[in-house]
Amino acid sequence: MLFLLIAAMMGVGTIVGAAAPGIYWNCDSEQRCTGGTDATNMLPDETRLILNRDPVARGKFLAWMAKPGVHAGLAALIFLEFVPMMILLFSIGMALRRLGERKRHALTLALPWLRRASRAAIALAVARLVVPVPTAILLHQGVDQDDIVLPGIELSNTLVLLLLTIAIHAVIWALEAGIRAERELADFV
Helix, strand or coil, rough: CHHHHHHHHHHHHHHHHHHHCCEEEEEECCCCEEEECCCHHCCCCCHHHHHHHHHHHHHHHHHHHHHHHHHHHHHHCCCCHHHHHHHHHHHHHHHHHHHHCCCHHHHHHHHHHHHHHHHHHHHHHHHHHHCHHHHHHHHCCCCCCCCCCCCCHHEEEHHHHHHHHHHHHHHHHHHHHHHHHHHHHHHHC
């Protein structure tokens, strides 16, 4: 149930984040909670500092971000990055629910959900590689700088994640093949 709840909360957060790029919510024990939207939060720290010092450049950037096409592009990139994680969490939650049922073929009922989870994990690994580049390019067009600052991509961690998800997908495929073979043998005997 926890995975389903987290997936639902992540869904709400993704919709809000896509509707208002740069949203933030800060809570501190010494201060009350503050929140708002600031599109410059999506920029690298160096670029954000430059915009905070130059009100004209900041105004140009915010005008760029207010364009419907830019807003729609960022929303699409946010969905592309976070929807696989929501599907992954939801699928794991549903698989665990199926496995927790006191049915004879609980594993058979859980395997389709595990297959969906492994596919979502593969999509998540690919999205973590792909999404930062178009996001940086889209944001850079609103900043008057010659050099574009791309966020760092931890390629080794992402490749390990991708290899693990492919291995899990292969294990699920093998389990499904084993269950099919068992059924065919039972029908034959």
